[in-house]
Amino acid sequence: MxxxxxxxxxxxxxxxxxxxxxxxxxxxxxxxxxxxxxxxxxxxxxxxxxxxxxxxxxxxxxxxxxxxxxxxxxxxxxxxxxxxxxxxxxxxxxxxxxxxxxxxxxxxxxxxxxxxxxxxxxxxxxxxxxxxxxxxxxxxxxxxxxxxxxxxxxxxxxxxxxxxxxxxxxxxxxxxxxxxxxxxxxxxxxxxxxxxxxxxxxxxxxxxxxxxxxxxxxxxxGWYIFTTSAMTKVFSGFGITILGFTSTESSVGIFSAIQKIPIIISMMFAPIGQVIYPYISKYYIESFEKGIQKVKKISMVIMPIVVIICIILILNSKYVVNLLFGDSYVAYYVLLIPLTLWMLLGILNNFLGVQIVVASGHEKEYSIAFNWGFISLILFNVALGFIWGLYGIAVAALVAELVLTLALIYQIKKISKKFREENKLKLIDMK
Structure with a gap:
């Protein structure tokens, strides 16, 4: 440059x-x-x-x-x-x-x-x-x-x-x-x-x-974005909701405190999505390919940094929990491992969902992908929560986020295919 x-x-x-x-x-x-x-x-x-x-x-x-x-x-x-x-x-x-x-x-x-x-x-x-x-x-x-x-x-x-x-x-x-x-x-x-x-x-x-x-x-x-925003809230808070109705107040406090660690870290990356969203949206007006190429360039810089942070956090999970919250919480430090991976996929899903699917004007497809993630979240929280308690809730969040990632990738492939077919038809008409 x-x-x-x-x-x-x-x-x-x-x-x-x-x-x-x-x-x-x-x-x-x-x-x-x-x-x-x-x-x-x-x-x-x-x-x-x-x-x-x-x-x-x-x-x-x-x-x-x-x-x-x-x-x-x-x-x-x-x-x-x-x-x-x-x-x-x-x-x-x-x-x-x-x-x-x-x-x-x-x-x-x-x-x-x-x-x-x-x-x-x-x-x-x-x-x-x-x-x-x-x-x-x-x-x-x-x-x-x-x-x-x-x-x-x-x-x-x-x-x-x-x-x-x-x-x-x-x-x-x-x-x-x-x-x-x-x-x-x-x-x-x-x-x-x-x-x-x-x-x-x-x-x-x-x-x-x-x-x-x-x-x-x-x-x-704003309807389709609202439904996915509501599901995003469910993604981040459903575990605490389940614990609040089925477990003790102490369990809710422990899970909430440890979950705050990856949430706080992910907050550092939130401005990137907020800033590039209106910027990226303008490129999609020109073409879908131009918009997606811009997102790829930015994500190739950000995601490796996120991966490194996650590795450091996982390797030092016990020390981090003890340092931040003390002896009452350190026995549950293992919760931080699946929650850290949950954070990693959450940041990736912002690029896939918001910066590609929504920014290109495909709110409906974004909502469909979230429906799959939402259903999996409910099922895994209920199933794993009853089997493993606090740990099951943490694993359920990770699995549901992974389902969302796969659903978004599927929607992006469908959108890309649609644009390629439209471009082919335009070329044929020009001839």
Whole structure:
């Protein structure tokens, strides 16, 4: 690559957004690295289990409110022709998210009533629901689509830093679980409020009451991505859900803590997918082959790094668990091995699913692949969970992710074949 091309790359929006996202991701990674060892010891496995199970259930409502807008909305904004179109998209999606937020709150109350959750669990969920309110206001997809991640990064870094400081100041014993829930959620709530102000005052994007047709269109366009996002949440949280209903709070706490290790590491790679998604989407407008070649080049750089990290983590799993969580958790260090491999496949599946299948406009095929993964997850969690307990849940996550990988590869081959046949027909017509 020539010097001039390197200069163009580093001055591009893609590189600038990548830099801002990595600053954000560094903070998002450092925050749990700083607080998790402290919280797991202060709250203890049982209380941390209550928090983890509550957070896990709230995560399902979060997925409903975020719908599929993070991908469908950002792609629309990336190719929008003018400011008026951006404002129409923003207003329709903002309205949709607020409606979904109100609806899911009442749904949560109904579920708590049906399941007869205990008082501590119920209060924890009510407090943590402020996360969902914050996420309904926080329009990250808009900043992502406009390829201007500076503001959202500054907002979240400020909110996250404040949250970490307050956690160390006020969470001192197991009975402080409600305080921890509030301080954990405040990052999202504060971030959402500030982002709305910035969208109006800095970006100059105005909110207009949308038509029912526009809201319906955005919900329809995001449907397939929503179903796969919901399944993604199930992929990451179903094990904790099963444990929450069938095992002890301590078991939930132990599994949740160890699972956080690969989750935190995978967070470091998330900005890559967020940055390249609108960039890659434009190449698919030219041709499917151009888009897929771009994805291949990027993945050939990233995936070897992920593999090396996974090998190091597996070889040092016992030491890592003991260092982060202490003696109460170290006996279960073997859980980290299948969960690390689960992380590896998860990062690979982002390239296969989001950057190839979804970015090329094949949300339906993406949803079909996830259906196979979802079915396998349910079956293996139930079967292996009853046989091997905590360890069965970890292995089930890995097996289901592998099924998803194979399903995505199959869909990509089908899409490639379709485009090759279409190109052949075009050549014949030209002759």
């Amino acid at each position: 020539s010097v001039s091309k390197i200069k163009i790359l580093f001055s591009s929006k893609v590189m600038k957004n990548g830099s801002w996202l990595y600053i954000l991701q560094i903070f998002n990674t450092l925050a749990p690295l700083l607080t998790l060892p402290y919280i797991t010891r202060v709250l203890g496995a049982s209380q941390f289990g209550v928090f983890s199970f509550s957070l896990n259930l709230i995560g399902y409502f979060q997925v409903i409110v975020e719908y599929g807008f993070n991908l469908s909305g950002s792609r629309k904004v990336a190719v929008a022709r003018d400011k008026e179109e951006v404002e129409r998209i923003y207003s329709a999606i903002m309205t949709s998210k607020v409606i979904l937020c109100v609806a899911t709150f009442f749904l949560m109350l109904l579920i708590c009533q049906i399941l007869s959750v205990n008082e501590m669990q119920f209060i924890s969920m009510i407090v943590l629901y402020s996360m969902v309110i914050g996420l309904s206001l926080q329009q990250t997809w808009l900043f992502q689509g406009m390829q201007d991640m500076k503001y959202i990064t500054i907002i979240n870094v400020f909110a996250r830093t404040l949250s970490v400081i307050l956690i160390f100041l006020f969470v001192k014993e197991p009975s402080d679980i409600y305080i921890y829930c509030l301080l954990y959620a405040i990052t999202f709530l504060l971030g959402g409020i500030i982002s709305v102000i910035i969208i109006k005052n800095k970006l100059g994007i105005a909110f207009h009451i949308p038509s029912i047709k526009d809201v319906k269109t955005e919900l329809q366009d």
